[in-house]
Amino acid sequence: MSELISRAAELDAADELAGLREKFVLDDAVYLDGNSLGALPAAVPGRVDDVVRRQWGSLRIRSWDESGWWTAPERIGDRIAPLVGAAAGQVVVGDSTSVNVFKALVGAVRLAGAGAGADAGADAG
Structure with missing residues (x-):
């Protein structure tokens, strides 16, 4: 059994994706649910707080321009476009x-x- 643990530790140490774990809120359990929201990205709580308190709470209607709400469908579409083989300006999110x-x-x-x-x-x- 200790050989398996040692081999797993070696593989983990060499895993180029291992650093991505820090980008999520995870405990030390194995999570095998492929039909769910998945793990919470660590940046999301702060981002949601910014949207609620600053963009919505302070800027209010000005957030359409100052926070980029008005152009969000096109900007997000441009980021998704390469995933579907499209060019910038060809995908809009709605x-x-x-x-x-x-x-x-x-x-x-x-x-x-x-x-x-x-x-x-x-x-x-």
């Missing part, structure tokens, strides 16, 4: 297709309802 279809349907129903109400009022007079 809601899921299901969310976008839902928003379109809600908008259509509201427009239809507003139109029906306006027509009904015009006919009544």
Whole structure:
């Protein structure tokens, strides 16, 4: 058994990805869940705090420009583009297709309802 432990320690020491462990909030357990959010990146709590307190709390509406909210879909798309074989400017990040279809349907129903109400009022007079 000690040979296995020694070999595992050697492999761990030579692993070029070993330094990435520090970028996540991890305990000393083995975590084998491939259908989850995964481990929390260590930078996320500070980033969320910045968004909530400074960008939303202090800058408020100015964050659309000053924090880059307005250009986020394109900027993030440019970073994702190489993963799907696309060039910069060819990918935009948005809601899921299901969310976008839902928003379109809600908008259509509201427009239809507003139109029906306006027509009904015009006919009544």
